[in-house]
Amino acid sequence: MEDQFLAFVADVMEVDANELSLATQYKSYAKWDSIMMLTLIMELEAQYNVSIPVEKVNAVRTLDDLWKLVQ
């Protein structure tokens, strides 16, 4: 499941899945800037059929935080 999540995120970011892990950090990973954050939120909401509240978005620091939001 986590692997699928990471593969999906890698796809959205247009990077190799091997570069990512749940520990990957927002903004320290170059590809994951604020624009990419918005794209990820939109794509994950559609993919996992969830609605992520605004407050939760602002608290995301790692891919693990995002992963918890879509489960």
Add this chain to the structure above:
Amino acid sequence: MMSSTKRIALLSNVTVDLVVAKLRKRYECYIPEGYNAWAMEALNHTAPLYAEKLDAIVIMLDGTEARAWKSYGEALERVDAWKTATRALIENTSEIPVFITTVDFRVNRIRTLAERSRRTELENAWYQFVQELAETTGRVYALDLADAIADLGRERFYSNKMWYLSGSPYSRDGLAVVARELTRALDAAFAQRKKIIALDLDNTLWGGVVGEDGLEGIQLAEHQEGQRYYDFQRQALEMQKRGILLAVVSKNNEDDAMNALENHPAMTLRPENFVAKKINWENKARNLQEMARELKLTEGSFIFVDDNPVEREIVANELPDVDVPPFPDSTELLPFAESLWFDYCRPLRALEEDRNKTQMYQAEAARTKAREASVSLEDFLAKLQITVEIHRMRDDELERVAQLCGKTNQFNLTTIRYSQSELAELANRPDCAIYTVRSADKYGDAGLIAVLILREEKDSAMRVDSFLMSCRVMGRMIENVIINEIVNCYREHKVIRARFIPTAKNAPVKDLYERLGFSLVGEQAASKEYQLDAQRFQYRENPQFKSIKFTP
């Protein structure tokens, strides 16, 4: 397909970074940084916007902020400010296309039923403004984004969450629509467009198989089930009127198919609407190749539309340059036709010459046959009964002249790409004369096919500044007639000067001036300089032409 990545400016009153991210693969974007920076940069002629080397500008204003406007008076002021900034942008730029979207004004909805909304007034006022700019500038294009929003529906187009998170009003689906609409508009200006749609007949232009079901049995009518195909044909005809060529490639008995095309009461596309027909039992890839050769079109200018997946696969495999879109369910033929238009065909505009394109290509095929049956070139030219008319450029010809200056490569002696406004300026100068040439023959009217620009030099000699002719009429000796008449008319100026500037494509005219009796007086790597003694010039009769009319 584009020669190089085009750079555009995307001006908006909302955050468009997500849109830019979507366009990035096709178009590089410049966006002014900061809230309402678009208007401030547009108004300031020293702004970074104007230092950019841009191929196009898009103004995409969003109507979400209208929610916060307190009165109709305030709304009008805001829209007036948009208009002022837009006018400044037009004044501070030249030549490049400017696309301006329509606006979906999301006005405050907390009002009683008795209160007036003003939403449509605002929408109309903005659209009217854009259309007026389009007409006065000739380079502004309205992009009906509000229409695309209506197609998707506001609830799906907008995302409140994205708006509050980022100042970007679009949902995921909304973003896709914005990117699609912008790409389609920019592609109309910059991408290689398709020229011809090759259509299958059975289950494509009508339902059923004419060879089995007969003329009465096929589905094609102005109502109900048969209307699916009727609507598709009507859309195809609208494209044809705008310069897209249509052709038939069908496995059928020719008699059955022609009978249906000629005689079915609900047939919108008749035989004369098709530039070519291949109705036989041969491989369709071969048929398309042959058609391309006969019409002198590249395989890359074709789209192939066929309901049969096997035929589509054969063509896609054998002719990789031909675009082969998947065929839709028959109830979706109308949107399918729209997508053919928007994604493959739509040009920025269609001129008179484009509207007659089918007849021109049909005439060219007839000429090819006549040439093969002629004993000599003179014999052939005489049989064509060519007429030539040379006169000073009229105002209504300006757009076509600019189009020819912009795209003529082969028969173009100096390849100076004058714009419409530069041409208008030249035409008004006393030391300059722009001549246009129209030609027709017994197969059809080729329209405005050549341009010659003369400028008087300080010593009163005349210089041929530009001389260009559409490749459609090359090889008919029309250039001899033009020079003959012009030189004869400007005899008193004593000397006619001309120049040939070689490019990658104009080799066909590298010896033109020698052939027309000019003497080479100077040669450099980048140009050849010619001269002709006008007073000793011998006026030649051109008996192989049916008529020659020259108006100085």
